[in-house]
Amino acid sequence: MATVLHHCTRLVPLFADLSQSAKDEIDALTQDRQLQKGEQITRPGDGERLVVVAHGLLKTYQLSASGKEQLLSITKPGGYVGEQALLGAPNPNAYTEALQASTVCFIDRSDFTRLLLDHPRLSVALLTATAKKIQRAEQQTGYLADESVPDRIQAYLQDLRTEAGTDTVTIPFAWKELANYLGTTPETMSRQLKIMTTAGMISRQGKTITFLCQ
Template sequence: MHSCTAVVPLFKKLNDQARAAIDALTHERQVEKGTVLLSPETDARLLVVAQGKLKTYQLSTNGKEQLLRVDGPGDYEGEAGLLNIASPNVYTEALTTATVCTISAADFQQLLMKQPQISLQLLTENTRKMQALEKQAGYLGNDSINVRLTHYLLDLRTAAGKDTVTVPMAWTQLADYLGTTPETVSRTLKRLANEKLIRRTGKQVTILNAEDMEDFVW
């Protein structure tokens, strides 16, 4: 059995026979860091991460990358293209050495007809991605990086249901995600820590005073 079908939530609820049928359609390979796996020029296909990390980003008209998300094991990309929804200037690239699986558009469409329950799970995951993009647009709509980062950390706290959260990407990637520089993110984190609003160890952040943090402006 391919390692991809074993880890991706999209397929986990299927029985062994159904997953074996998917394995027969799946192509697994290892890729090096920096490999572009999906772009406007590539054929439509579903791309599943088994090991390693990928990043999906959009290129602006001046060629600057805007990070959309970081994918790890069990995540997947390319579903929009499978449904004939254009994603202009969107690319998926390996952040590390990674193991990925691909399923062609034709095979995936046949799969949806044979396993209709996957459609509902796919819709749920697409909705989650849309909500994440809307949230990112909300961050970028604020001129102050201080407010962007503060709201991002508070949103992580809300999603986790606890005060201590782990930032799910490298700080440089978070800077790209929030449309700023790593230096600005670092300064903002230090200011929040100095004001006793957070405590940080590596990528683990503890929110010490959420109410004051939300109202804090400088």
């Protein structure tokens, strides 16, 4: 297993406001792991730990009664998963796996709990970051509540545009994953993007989309 020095404390906003001595303490408790695409890092029944993404992308999903995968979140560099279990509210059906070759850092629950007690700034940062994750989850629920698939797609793209603050945005993960996230299919997604392109609403180059109108 390769060791990558200081990945988490240098790259993750959660630790940004801590003193260097606190970062050194976290580094001493952190284990690094290289993941291949499709490799799972958490599954039901695993021990409780915080998993932080240094490089790459992770997806967290659960399986329906029929075995269909339901995407819950995509975690980009600087983000993390596992805080629900650390705070006593684990999802017993959740899996997390790499969408591409990734580097993650993880900290066991007992160590992280001690860090929270010893460093109040870390506790505040965790609460703030978790609130933002809840906001994104509520946003996804809003997409799925819309019965119109075209409206779901347009709402997602507009939110991406607003977040980026520019008319040109790049879809952060594969079209299949986005379709899953929005409760539709890649074929429907492709058709809707073609409709939007033909209507002069957007131009598209791969996963990069430029809005042509307000």
